[in-house]
Amino acid sequence: MAEAPRWPEGQEAGTAEPGRQPDQGRRLLYGWATPNTHRASILLEELGLPYEVRPVNIRAREQFAPGVTALNPYGKVPILVEPGSPPVFESGAILLHLAEAHGRFLPAAGPARAEALSWLMVALTSLGPFTGQAHHWTGLAPEKPEAARRHSVGLVARVYATLDARLAGAPHLGGADYGIADIAAFPWIAKAHWAEQDLSGFPALAAWFARIGQRPAVRRGMAVPEGITLD
């Protein structure tokens, strides 16, 4: 049986150490410069909500620090901690939680909501995970079996073609209005190179990406945590 990941004994835990639990009254975003964290930071910026970033360096395995797993037993970021509420983890849950709490960036009911949720799910369940797997098989893995590379890149290419066709006929992924489907997709499209994708082959997706990337809140959200980039 595979061993559960552990926090390396004796390792400095930075802001992720136990005992550095949420300060009273502050909204905290635990995260790193990853697409899933950027989904949450973009929406926080769009909503104009005050928040502090608690950096969790996943390359240094800080996600397994007890102070982090106490908030998310899965040991992953992003995690949103708001005063008076249980921690919210999984980027999709954070997007839905914030959109619903503030009544913005997701239609409240009816066909428009169903349409937006459909495209949100494509971003959450296909675009993100497939791009993550492709990044593994094209870059991170010590061995790179050709079948795994081709399979993972092919899955991403199919999503890109689907998003491109959608955006050729709709201004935003979720429909008429900019919303959490766009926010869920944008930071992963920004990592097209992780999956050997070239946006020039997807003109409607490229135009959407350029347009969304000009939003000041998107720019701020993509720059979290300050000074950290992940290639």
Ligand SMILES: N[C@@H](CCC(=O)N[C@@H](CS)C(=O)NCC(=O)O)C(=O)O
């Ligand atoms: N499905 C989750 C996945 C979260 C996730 O995979 N986060 C990555 C960074 S983008 C992480 O924490 N990786 C470290 C690990 O898996 O140990 C989400 O959408 O938030």
